[in-house]
Amino acid sequence: MNRSPLHDRHLELGARMLPFAGWEMPIQYQGIVAEHNAVREKVGVFDISHMGELVVTGAGAGDWLNGLLTNDVSHLANGQGQYTLMLNEDGGVIDDLILYRRSAENFFLVVNASKIDEDIDWLSSHPAEGVELLNLSSGYGALAVQGPKSADLWATLEPSILLPDRNGISEREQGLILCRTGYTGEDGFELFAPVEQIEKWFSRILEAGAVPCGLGARDTLRLEKCYPLNGSDLDLGHTPLEAGLRFFVKLEKANDFPGKETLLEQRKNGLPxxxxxxxxxxxxxxxxxxxxxxxxxxxxxxxxxxxxxxxxxxxxxxxxxxxxxxxxxxxxxxxxxxxxxxxxxxxxxxxxx
Amino acid sequence: MNVPDQLRFSDSHEWIDPTTPDAAPVGVSDHAQAELTDVVYLELPEVGRMVSKGEPMAVIESVKAANDIYAPASGEIVEVNEGLAEAPEPVNEDPYGGGWMVKIKLSDPAELETLHDAGSYREHIS
The missing domain is CATH 2.40.30.110 (Aminomethyltransferase beta-barrel domains)
Known part of the structure; x- marks a missing residue:
């Protein structure tokens, strides 16, 4: 069982810990409802250190990714991100992820903890000349700061560091990465930092007034917004069209991608x-x-x-x-x-x- | 954690008040409600049902999970706290008072000796 770099802090905060995707993670601290409401009304912070971080580099990186993922990578400018899906040849969902373009030759992928190995196997089975895939998951800790007050909280913590625009990514000294994304339906950002620095950020964000929130509240928050959970709502037996994620599937883009034929057929003949x-x-x-x-x-x-x-x-x-x-x-x-x-x-x- | 001296407790965190064996109130302990947090639904047994000690007799649901509640002693269910079916909040807010769930007419009051007294239950949850 993997442990978050914040494991001891969670115990100090009275968290109930449970296994999730091979990780021992906080399900709740004072209670799911209170944590849920904190995010809807103010601001909460989640440990998401279990999430996977992959980097794809090289001259052909964007085009390669566009041939493996459903959304259109070519729509991204530097510093922008998009929700996208990785499908098998039958159109079933291997993983859903957020892809950020840092530069034309450098992409940052945040993937589900339970799917890191499968994602890497799938991507690696479609190699391309001059494109390199790196798994940085064990090197990063990550926090999701979510709620209508999250931008205010950040502004008091680090007035000189601007948050990126919605769905965007920005990078700072010492490996700090900020993404204006989340899984709650509220404004917020996700902070990625080298594991040895994540505790400092967690403490500062708590001191600034964020309520520590567990995976229980994360689940109720995302379900109210109908954000699918991979392994539950997404699986190899259903396509993203069936999952209602048509907006993130660009069938008209130049690149073919695994599963595209099944999706075209479903679009023509109707969804099962x-x-x-x-x-x-x-x-x-x-x-x-x-x-x-x-x-x-x-x-x-x-x-x-x-x-x-x-x-x-x-x-x-x-x-x-x-x-x-x-x-x-x-x-x-x-x-x-x-x-x-x-x-x-x-x-x-x-x-x- | 509140553990009233006059009550008896099961390993599975139900309490029972032994002072009225013809209608002994039963609920879940303060420790149990704190572990569950946010009780959102209760499924209680029918009045008249016979239960055996250790038998699942009710279901308590938090946001995250459903859990069985076990009869801490054998007997007949003679009263049910119907109000909890509509509004289960007292289980969290007042577990030994408004949070009582059923009253059992004990068929074998000697069974209570096998339950924890307050001191032993405090050790059980520490």
């Missing part, structure tokens, strides 16, 4: 399923991953939840499931099976919040 937002309509237990989605009467199984939780901001149970397109329209009445009983639910417009 859609990742659908579902909310409980009355008093009900929180919906959870793997619960059955059934028809309104509760008899027919229509799918299973890929994510589910009580939504702290909405005060009701919410979840996601791949359903047939004809039932994936807002307002469709459904039910969710919990411990042998069914509770009423309905299809919602995405995102929930």
């Amino acid at each position: 399923s859609r990742l659908t937002a579902i909310a409980m309509t009355g008093k009900a237990p929180p919906p959870r991953h793997d619960y059955e989605v059934r028809d309104e009467e509760g008899g027919e199984v229509l799918g299973t939840l890929t994510s589910g939780s009580m939504s702290p901001s909405l005060g009701k149970g919410i979840g996601l499931a791949y359903l047939a397109p004809e039932i994936a329209t807002p307002g469709t009445a459904l039910s969710i099976a919990v411990r042998g009983r069914v509770f009423p639910a309905e299809v919602m417009k995405k995102p929930f919040l």
Whole structure:
């Protein structure tokens, strides 16, 4: 089990630690709801040192990446980033990631902790002359500072260092990297620094008033915004079109990429399923991953939840499931099976919040 | 952590008040509610159900997970705190008061001797 460079700090702060993607990470400190609300209303800080950091360099780096990822790398100027996906030949999702262009010959990729090895294997199996792939994951610690007050917090900490624009990246002395991105739907930034410096940043950000937040709140925050979680909502069995990520798939770009043919065929013939937002309509237990989605009467199984939780901001149970397109329209009445009983639910417009 | 002296406790962190064996209130300890945090849903048994010591009799759900609640003693469920089904907050805010979940008419009060007293429970959670 990997440990974050902030492991001892988490214990001092009273965190509950649990395994996640091969890492022992804080799930919560004082409680998921309080941490969730801190991010929606003020500012919170998450340890995301488990995330993977890859660097691709070389004269052909951009073109090579454009032939392996779904978004259009050529749209990026220096200092800009984009959400993008890595697919297998069948159009299934290997990983979702953020790709930043530092220069024409240097790209920074932030990938899921659980997928670092798979990503590297996949990328390395498509080698190109003069393009080098580096895995810097073990060298970086990382923090996500998220919430409407995150830019104010940074301005009081480091008034001389401007945050990049939305989705952008900027770099400073001593290997500090700032990205204006996140996974909560709030303004915020992600800070990457050499592992030996991350504790200093964590302490300063806490002292400046950020609430320490665990992966539990990270999950409820992202689910309310319908941001998919790889391994739950994204998998090799569904394409990004089915996942509702069409905006991040550029089928018209010059480069072919793995999975493109499947996506073109789905666009032509229709999607077999859609990742659908579902909310409980009355008093009900929180919906959870793997619960059955059934028809309104509760008899027919229509799918299973890929994510589910009580939504702290909405005060009701919410979840996601791949359903047939004809039932994936807002307002469709459904039910969710919990411990042998069914509770009423309905299809919602995405995102929930 | 609050551990009232008059109560008995199970290994799995349920408390029971032994002073009224015909309708002994049961809930989860202050320690348990602090571990769970943010209780958002409770599924309680029906009045009249017979339960055996150690049997799952209710489900408590936090934002993150669902957990079973076990009967700390055998007997009949004679009362259920229905208000918790609508608003479970007392489980966190007042675990030994408004957070009581069921009352059990004990069929074998001697079973209580196998539970922790307050001192032993304090050691159990330390």
